[in-house]
Amino acid sequence: GDSVTQTEGQVALSEEDFLTIHCNYSASGYPALFWYVQYPGEGPQFLFRASRDKEKGSSRGFEATYDKGTTSFHLRKASVQESDSAVYYCALGDTEGADRLTFGKGTQLIIQP
């Protein structure tokens, strides 16, 4: 079945560092790809999505580019702030017509001031 792999379980950075969180997917079709963010004590929130190869999604300074060749959708931000500390989830949309998402295991981002 479809799956999402986030290689980093935790990333620790200092303020103003460059962020990359890796996301690779495996799917039989051509899925839409998503990033969600979860702040402590809250439910996940939609960050952005991309639906086709080479499309870039972005929001709040974060961005990711759909790469069908490498089956990746890596999250990047040029300069992180302490307020970016959260858990980030990569997800893919179902490729067989169901209105559902498959999430990765999440990456905990810790920003030290």
Next chain:
Amino acid sequence: EAAVTQSPRNKVAVTGGKVTLSCNQTNNHNNMYWYRQDTGHGLRLIHYSYGAGSTEKGDIPDGYKASRPSQENFSLILELATPSQTSVYFCASGNRLGSSSYEQYFGPGTRLTVL
């Protein structure tokens, strides 16, 4: 603003007991979802629904039932709770946007402990 509420927010249950988690959405979304969140596993889909009267199995449905009596309400039922079902449960609502895109709006979660 999208609104998904869950009750209770915290629950302690005994092994073998029945637990019902409730979810209400005021977004008028067709779809609703139940996930559990565990360290090392991320978010895993238990059941989902396309509308009143409909329920579909997700990736980990064993030990759980779902009920969608109306557009607004979606319940998750643990008939015989076990300690392995101790987790944080999230409800979400959403709609399809075009042919390949959809958003989901999550509630604040319910922390369930089964002793």
